[in-house]
Amino acid sequence: MNSISPSWEAMYADEKFSWFWPPAYEPESDPAELASILSLLDAQPGARILDLACGRGWLTIPLALRGFQVTGLDLSAALLNRAKQAAGQAGTTIEWVRGDMRHLPGTWRDYFDFVTFTLSEFGCFSDQSENQQVLNEVARVLKGDGRFLLDIVVNRDGLVNQGNTINYLEGNGFFVVQEWSLDLLTGIHKRIFRWYDQGQLQETQWQIQTYTPPEVKQMFEQAGFQVLGAYSSLSGKALSRDSEGMTFLAQKMRIG
């Protein structure tokens, strides 16, 4: 896969990197965040929703439990299998599709009322046109006036304000030191993770092309969207210069 960080997809599928993830799937693992997502979407019962890069189904399953017609798409077969298992336990009906966000199925033209893309590494492709292609594809599969909730884990403005940092992630059985840096010229944000596993120092890297909010707005417009709102996160709080990530609600413009 032509992403900036070739190893990250494997990292997500590997159980030992579960520290990247929000808590293991539970239908209401973060009720406040879920309530905020539902409020931002303002979707009517029965609406057709695509959860793009759905991973383990953190959002896909609660959406289905609320009566929406939900499709979850992800590139990782391992993560889709975990999502399917969790959906089965929750007793939901979801269409699961293994696919690439840059080339969504051709039959989906003007098909969905909403697309969600949460905790996204939007900017993960080293070729800028492929990041734009993701927005173009979402526009293609949405109906006219359909809405796209795009939540991006990084915001270049926030990273500039924060400066390069060394911090750590700690949890049940892990302690990982993270070194964050931002190349001010290219906007590439790099994270180096180091941890000990049975006495051996391990290291892995993750990197992403970062954007400022106006740059994302411009990319949305190029794909045929208008941006309805920009927030600091899925909480729906206002975007600020310190926001580590950024969340956008955009609407596909009708042609003609």
Ligand SMILES: C[S@@+](CC[C@H](N)C(=O)[O-])C[C@H]1O[C@@H](n2cnc3c(N)ncnc32)[C@H](O)[C@@H]1O
């Ligand atoms: C950080 S996870 C976000 C998962 C989920 N949206 C959530 O909120 O928990 C990123 C996801 O993107 C998926 N992914 C990476 N590249 C992809 C691609 N080209 N097409 C579709 N999914 C992809 C990964 O497999 C992973 O599930």
